[in-house]
Amino acid sequence: MSNKKYKLLQGNEACVEGALAAGMRFFAGYPITPSTEIAEISSQRLPLIGGKFIQMEDELASMAAIIGASLTGLKSMTATSGPGFSLMQENIGYAAITETPCVIVNVQRGGPSTGLPTSPAQGDVMQAKWGTHGDHPVVALTPNSVQETYEYTVKAFNIAEKYRTPVILLMDETVGHMREKMIIKDPSEIEVINRKKPNCKPIEYIAFKPDKDMVPPMAAFGEGYRYHVTGLVHDETGFPTNNNEVAENLIRRLVEKIEKNIEDFSYYEEYRLEDAEVVIVAYGGVSRSAKYAVDELRKKNIKAGMFRPITIWPFLEKQIREVGLRAKEIYVAEMNLGQYFLEVERVAGKYCSVKKINKVNGELMTPDEIINSIGGNI
Amino acid sequence: MKKNFELQLSGSGGQGVILAAIILADAAIAQGLNAVQTQSYGPEARGGASKSEVIISSEEIYFPKVRKADILLALTQNSYDKYVDFLDENGILIVDDHVKVDEDLPNKVYNLPILNSAFDKFGTRMVANIISVGAIYALLGENVIDKNIMLRSITERVPPVTVEKNIAAFNEGIKLIRG
Structure with a gap:
């Protein structure tokens, strides 16, 4: 070093x-x-x-x-x-x-x-x-x-x-x-x-x-x-x-x-995905909130994980399909009204439920907002 | 040390709270800790509420924003009103002494003559941010960041001709807390 x-x-x-x-x-x-x-x-x-x-x-x-x-x-x-x-x-x-x-x-x-x-x-x-x-x-x-x-x-x-x-x-x-x-x-x-x-x-x-x-x-x-x-x-x-x-x-x-x-x-990060039933898909700034949310959800005994595409285009079809086959639910968290969600749903939607978490008010999405969106659905 | 410190510095645009936060984050990294510094401000260059945040941690920092501030600095009434809700229940509030603080606020409050000291002792309100760094540093304590590292961080980040003045301002901030 x-x-x-x-x-x-x-x-x-x-x-x-x-x-x-x-x-x-x-x-x-x-x-x-x-x-x-x-x-x-x-x-x-x-x-x-x-x-x-x-x-x-x-x-x-x-x-x-x-x-x-x-x-x-x-x-x-x-x-x-x-x-x-x-x-x-x-x-x-x-x-x-x-x-x-x-x-x-x-x-x-x-x-x-x-x-x-x-x-x-x-x-x-x-x-x-x-x-x-x-x-x-x-x-x-x-x-x-x-x-x-x-x-x-x-x-x-x-x-x-x-x-x-x-x-x-x-x-x-x-x-x-x-x-x-x-x-x-x-x-x-x-x-x-x-x-x-x-x-x-x-x-x-x-x-x-x-x-x-x-x-x-x-x-x-x-x-x-x-x-x-x-x-x-x-x-x-x-x-x-x-x-x-x-x-x-x-x-x-x-x-x-x-x-x-x-x-x-094909660059991406997988975080605590091994046994994850609830997978948050997030990228860029929001993925930092998502990672925090995963740890908090795990403390509440929810088997959460995160998939983070770094290569956002071309779309990582193979990896997202794999996530869809293994997860029960996917939440796509992004600071728009659901753009990447469309692609995730197209590929993983036939294997598991795909939901979206969105925010467009100009502030970074917080871990609590992700946790509450998921918690409210489980 | 405590695992992680969340600091929120607020004031009016142009008061230098962003530079103050950068100096603290820089020092934390030189100390071997992790730090993330962010800011939010409006499109205007001067005026408007300005907020800067630093998280210092011995662990990896994911979410880069303050969730509950351990220390909140508010140099203006506007910034106090806007950000006081971010204070952790055990958090410490530092305000300039012209700011009116809610009487029933349960937190420890330091009501300091930051802006007046800057003007009276240094002839310029421009060092108010570095007096604030001194006050925050005094509350964090030597066991979090070494004083020499703080001094180096200030020296590297302020304009060269103002180093002496800013170091004196830093010491003034420490004195405001420790007496």
């Missing part, structure tokens, strides 16, 4: 530490509560290591800028909250179809619209999945502590690089603004994945021809490899086409390169 450094850090600060450890060298953003510290600290830190920070005119441009920077070979990130996340949606789709690695951090606050700027919420769960139009791949990770924010920001970059896809780090105000103990790891302890480069001559490069792993090698602009990038459906050369077969294959490949590799990034 001697070489480890403990620090009191905020979730948002930890996000920047993680991003830098993963190799972020470009940040473009438009500051918004409760994510502002991420932009602020990036603006201080990036110039010191030869990176670039740009405050853009808005979130559409921020998203466009990180895509452009990533195409030149830099690991890129932006950070925002609900209103800005809405504005980023179109270009998140552009990142998906152009297979441009990037990380989008959304520190969720109360919505809709400008909503409750300084208050926690989890109302963007479905938007993270379906916010941009068309069928597209989505990876979204949801940390519940400062330490996890650090670790999963690194993983977000790694997934983005490995699969050439936008990755969303879906935080909430509770985790973003909370300060707690964090261990800053030695760089040698952190696994960093970089995008696959072409090993052919520039003249032979076919920019969107996938390898067996469904991911095409990616050349950086400026390295001598010339290619065309478009949001239109394109063939392997990158140029637009209306060919139906090409379109079908492209859209399926974009989605499947993520969904068929889900085991590679």
